[in-house]
Amino acid sequence: MSPSKIREKVVTERLFWVANMISAIRSLPLGSFADFTADARNTGAAESYLRRALEALLDTGRHVLAKGFGKAAVEYKEIASGLKDCGIIDNDAEKIIHNLAGYRNRMVHFYDEITDDELYGICCNQLTDIELIAGAITRFIESHPEMVDKSL
Numbered sequence: 001m002s003p004s005k006i007r008e009k010v011v012t013e014r015l016f017w018v019a020n021m022i023s024a025i026r027s028l029p030l031g032s033f034a035d036f037t038a039d040a041r042n043t044g045a046a047e048s049y050l051r052r053a054l055e056a057l058l059d060t061g062r063h064v065l066a067k068g069f070g071k072a073a074v075e076y077k078e079i080a081s082g083l084k085d086c087g088i089i090d091n092d093a094e095k096i097i098h099n100l101a102g103y104r105n106r107m108v109h110f111y112d113e114i115t116d117d118e119l120y121g122i123c124c125n126q127l128t129d130i131e132l133i134a135g136a137i138t139r140f141i142e143s144h145p146e147m148v149d150k151s152l
Contacts, residue, residue: 003070005149006063011141014060015134021053022130025123036120043116046123047107053130054104060137061097064088068147076101088140089133096129 028042029035036042061079065071069086073079080098083089089097103122107114141148 004067006068006141006147008141008148008150009152010063011060011137014056014063015138017056018053018060018130018134021049021056022127024049025053025127028123030120030124033117033120036123037116043119046119047111047114050119050122051104051107054100054107057130057133058097058101058104061088061133064137064140067149068144076104083137089136093133093136097133100129100133 025046028046029038036046058076058079061083062073065073065079065082065086069082071082071086073082077098080089080094080101083097084091084094
């Protein structure tokens with residue numbers, strides 16, 4: 001795979017999707033676990049928003065690696081090491097995105113093991129992890145305009 005230019009439109013649209021999903025989670029009743037679970041639709045919505053945010057974030061990382069560096073990442077967890085190796089994220093962020101990728105896989109393949117309590121905790125305490133990675137990708141794109149295709 002040969003590097004080409006990172007498509008700004010793709011990155012912008014996906015990171016906008018991530019931000020919208022995070023916003024949707026934050027609009028849920030997260031004041032208490034009782035509020036969160038009072039209506040079963042809240043946990044279903046939170047799970048869907050979280051999974052879609054993670055997939056969009058990871059797909060953004062995959063796009064940056066493929067287009068900007070010619071590196072293919074077949075598995076979501078490979079995106080973490082690829083982004084670190086390319087200098088887009090640091091060691092701490094690599095661990096975070098590796099865990100996010102693992103959680104996304106768990107949501108898809110072991111969905112029956114995800115508890116309401118666990119989901120509530122993530123929605124209340126870990127959304128900033130997703131924003132941290134999105135911010136790192138955004139900063140990289142902004143600081144490397146020579147690697148970006150700005151065409152529509």
